[in-house]
Each structure stands twice: as structure tokens, then as C-alpha cells.
Amino acid sequence: MIAPVEPGADEAREWLLGELSKPPYQAARPTWFDLVSQAIGDWIASLRVPDGSGLGGLLPVIAVAVVVVLLVIAVIVFGRPRLNRRSAVAPGSLFGDDDTRSSAELRASAERAAAAGDFGTAVQEAFRALARRLAERTVVMTGPGSTAQDFAARAGRSFPPRADELRACAALFDGVRYLDRPGTRDGYERVHALDRLLDAERPVALDAVAPQTVSAGRA
Known part of the structure; x- marks a missing residue:
């Protein structure tokens, strides 16, 4: 007859922990969901x-x-919270280009181009800065299908007194970018001034129209 084993306290504790670690015991443990529900x-x-x-x-x-x-x-x-509107912004797409720069970065780029006499680039960067700033404020969203004229029309509904100037600046952007028209200092300063005016004004309403999607070829 084999004499019963009488383990010490430490050994008994190890045996108990080993037994409880077996799958049947672990499966019976309540989950965090069980504890919260309880x-x-x-x-x-x-x-x-x-x-x-x-x-x-x-x-x-x-x-x-x-x-x-x-x-x-x-x-x-x-x-719904305005944060949901921010999720609609497409920071990587701006009038056909993959562009993740902030409005401040775009403004700085426009200023550098103007200082170097490259007013074609300055006009484009200034208009992009204007659009990106309104998107950052969640006033007017931009997306992969947004054109300059589409953006200007929607921004004009948020800033009615500036609707005509928005369309004019969008035409400057399109002329330089798509029609090979030369950029000018006056054109750059016009877009830059509008950007600053809009930044200091409150919109009459937030844009409620989703950016339109257009076919590839012109963005």
C-alpha cells in the first residue's frame, strides 16, 4: 500500500494552480463581458x-x-457632432492632385512662388489654400470629384456676398492650370485677399451639398 503524499504549503499551492490552469477550469471562468453584464x-x-x-x-x-x-x-x-463632418473631408485630394498639405503650408508655398515671380504657381497654391482652409473649418467639403467651379458655387452659398469673387478666383485657377494662361501678381493678390476675407468671416450656413463626382479628364 502506497503511503499518501502530504505536500508542503508551497507545493500544495503549485498543485492547485496547475489544476486550475487546465482548459476545463479556464473555460468556466467568466469573461469581461460576463462581469460587465452582471x-x-x-x-x-x-x-x-x-x-x-x-x-x-x-x-x-x-x-x-x-x-x-x-x-x-x-x-x-x-x-450630429461636427466631428462627423470632418470625416467627410478628403485631405489627400484637392482639385485633381494628391495633396495633404494644410492651408498654412499652401499659403506659405504661394507666398514663396510669388516672391520668386512664379505667379502661375502662386495663383494655384493660393486658391488651394483658400479651399483647404474652408474644408478645415468644415464649411465646404472637398473631395476627389470637386472642381474649382463646383467648389466656388458651394462656397458662394455659404458666403453670398463673396459668391461673384469666388467664381472669378476659380476662373483664375482654371485659366492658369488648364488653359495655359500666365499667372499675374494681380491675380495672385486677388485670390490671396479673398482667402483672408473668408477666413475672417462667418458663413451663413455650412455646406450641405456633397461634392459632385465628375468623370476623369478634368478635376
Whole structure:
């Protein structure tokens, strides 16, 4: 007959941990979802309708109901968060080019080109800076199918007093980029001035029209 083994305290602890680490025991352990669900269930179970002696037991239910109602009202009044509008911005596409630069970087590039006498590039970079700035402000979105004229039309609805000037600057951009017209200092300064004016003004409304998609060939 084999004498029973009497392990020491440390050895017994190791045996126990080894046994509990086996798959059947691990599979029986509650998951984090089980623990969260149990906690929520316990909280709900703790809510009790008052027995007539006071409203103390009903206060948690009232508080939750008030929060839910306020959230619903906020969504109805203010709409979805503006952060969702930012997700619609296509920072890598700007009038047919893959361009991730910020408005500040585009403005600096336009200024450098103007200082070097390259007003064709200066006009294009200045108009891109204007468009990128309005996109950064979530006023007018730009996308892969946005053209300069499409952008100008939508921006004009947000800034009605500047609608004509927006179309004129878009025509300057198109003339330099697509029609081989020479850029001029006056053209650059006109686009640059409009960029600064719009940056200091508040739009009458945010752009509610998705950028139009056009066929390849002109962006």
C-alpha cells in the first residue's frame, strides 16, 4: 500500500494552480463581458420603486431618464457632432492632385512662388489654400470629384456676398492650370485677399451639398 503524499504549503499551492490552469477550469471562468453584464444587472436590480414613504428609491431611475431625454433633445436641436463632418473631408485630394498639405503650408508655398515671380504657381497654391482652409473649418467639403467651379458655387452659398469673387478666383485657377494662361501678381493678390476675407468671416450656413463626382479628364 502506497503511503499518501502530504505536500508542503508551497507545493500544495503549485498543485492547485496547475489544476486550475487546465482548459476545463479556464473555460468556466467568466469573461469581461460576463462581469460587465452582471454588474449592470446588479445595478438595475438595485433600483426599487418607492414603497410610499418617499421618492428616494426612484431617484436613480429619474436621473437616467432625464439624461436620456437631454441627449435626445441635443441630437434633435444640434444635429450630429461636427466631428462627423470632418470625416467627410478628403485631405489627400484637392482639385485633381494628391495633396495633404494644410492651408498654412499652401499659403506659405504661394507666398514663396510669388516672391520668386512664379505667379502661375502662386495663383494655384493660393486658391488651394483658400479651399483647404474652408474644408478645415468644415464649411465646404472637398473631395476627389470637386472642381474649382463646383467648389466656388458651394462656397458662394455659404458666403453670398463673396459668391461673384469666388467664381472669378476659380476662373483664375482654371485659366492658369488648364488653359495655359500666365499667372499675374494681380491675380495672385486677388485670390490671396479673398482667402483672408473668408477666413475672417462667418458663413451663413455650412455646406450641405456633397461634392459632385465628375468623370476623369478634368478635376
